[in-house]
Amino acid sequence: MSLDGVFRRAFGDDEPTHAGSGWTTGVLAVALGVFAAGGVLCLHMPDLLTTPDLRGRYPLPLVRGLIQALIGLAFLCGLLSALSRRRKVLGVTGMGLALAASLAGGASVEIAGPVSSRLALGLDWFLLNLLLLAVIFVPLERWRPLREEQLVFRPLWTTDSVHFFVSHLLVQVTTWLSLAPATILFAWAARPEIQGAVKGQPLVLQVLEIVLVADLTQYAVHRAFHVVPALWRFHSVHHSSTTMDWLAGSRLHLVDTIATRGLTFLPLFLLGFDERALGAYLVFVSFHAVFIHANVRFRLGALEPFLVTPRYHHWHHASAPEARDRNFAVHLPVLDRVFGTRHLPPGAWPAEYGLGDGRSFPESWLGQTVAPFRRRI
Template sequence: MSRGKKRAIARRVATAPVRRAEAVVDETRDLLNKSGHLNPRKAMVSTAIALSLGFLCLLAVIAFHFPQYLTTPDLRHKYSVDVLRQALLGALLIAGGLSLANVILGRRRNLNIAAFAMVLAAVALGGSRVPVGAFPDHTPYIGLDWFILDLLGSTVLFVVIEKLFPLYRGQSVFRFEWQTDMKHFAVNHFAVGLALLVVNFLIHHAFTWLVNSDFQRMVASIHFVPQLLLCILVADLAQYATHRAYHEVPFLWRFHSVHHSVKTMDWLAGSRQHMLELLFTRVCVLAPLYVLGFSEAVTNAYILVVGFQAVFNHANVHLPWGPLKYVLVTPDFHHWHHASDDDAIDKNYAAHYAFIDYAFGTAVKSTKQFPEKYGVVGDYMPDGFVRQQLFPFSKTKT
């Protein structure tokens, strides 16, 4: 063999890891930019599971290393560390097993190498055995734990519900523009934590004159169930007023139109919101609850209710609600709010109690069972998280 050929072979051998790494990055980027159905015969389902779990496991291990900055104070006191460790170990085994099996079988090898690399990185950083000692409890935090739990729980729960009771059969999980809404989902989780901090500061520092201790004690003394129903009513009336203002005030509509620009309704669609709208709405809704003095248990229960309904009411779900549809906001009711049909414009504002819209005359009255199309009239909203955040400040006409 000539010296030239030996050098060429040596160069190929030396650059092989770099080419492999580039192929892994390119194929992973290509998958994340795609939409549509996953083909089980091509191992896309198992690959997606391995990639998702591998990424979440890596985030979880990092959260174990820095709990004072990456976990939510209200949640960290309720955790069982042993249960979390077992769950993390199980997820690592599933992600590692699926990705390694696909690599051995030569199925989507580059993507599964990326998934297995994340599993190895998580294990190298300590895996499920990261020690957690004492740490300060009042440091700034970003709630990475809540993001992991909510993403995992929402995906499993609502994807199953959508497959069992679909409104639009055949709609894929990875529908068009899912990447944009996933970015909204991630960023807005951290914005909610900021909203809670803002409300807490305003009530305890700027608006203490609004607080009446005797009245708060009376409200807190109401039994749990009626207090919760009252809490939801107060929150929904504040939500209704704020929501209606977004539609009727042109300047506010520029922010709210980001939320309405989604053209495919599913569990992820509700995540598309402008950050400033999210912060403003949460302040307007949560502030009355703090001022009126609803108990901590009731407020926590309300947060669970609003968290579930905010996702469920956007989901690709249809169920026979019967007379309940005139009382509670359901996916059928809220889908009409997102419709661009003429008889659906500026209707169905309520988030929890549908009877509020019927009482104020803003409920949809249509002979059609379901909307024909979704999105903003004129379809002027750009795609992409950053461009949608900048849209309210642009000169585009709405």
């Protein structure tokens, strides 16, 4: 059984989900309860569960306030859901998680001794990024939906959540594997005079240059992942999504993520861009990559010819034969124009997404992760 089936069975809640049914508050209660419990876990085991690069930067009083608010809101939503819904499972789960988080010390758990581990899981990164993306994209997809009937919890959302969870938990390892080849193997190729000139430019100009350089590399790597059969085995995981939304972009094989990031970073490293400009690009790319997969009918107006939109990238995921191996650009549509790979029927959206080869594809995270290493997918 797929993870989806497990989840539906676990909650066993097939009652109506309309406004006032206690469904939304129930789901919110569970989600907030998970965030609250995760936050308390991070306070208990910061050595093991918090990203070393981030943990020193947290304004702790604010983080504690956030955890306290999450506990309170999870309990309140759980109570409201349980009062208005015949099946209490969601509400009770939310209240249970809030209660467990409180009993485990809540927001006031003391951090014992100095936190000094240099290798840890990124539970904090997972929780913060998921919270931020959900707060932005769930309302956005409700406000301007492309497919109105599509639910937040659509088929295989659990598989994509596991992809999101694992890639965030292993953030330190994947980041290291992405950066190490450039910094260790290619340090000899760096030219201080070039790096000095690049770094001396205004930051805004550097960010624009990073977008161009990064997308030129991404275009080449992305296209290679489509046309080289051994690479397509890994990238086909990303294209196996038959539903597009803000979570769908997370479905990426770790080999795909590390290879693409590592190769994209190489020219940026050699050119020696300012760290602040690289940081700004990272923030942009994390939101833009999620946005272009989202279930939103969003127009970017005058920006559309210059920046990849959801409609543009949705065509990259279309299962129709004429859309195959098209729209490789991640940020700049002009690249597909230049290289003759653009496909954007005026005003239209794809009818269906996915591999379109009629074959079944593994549905679980584990199945999708091991599939490329097997002889047959």
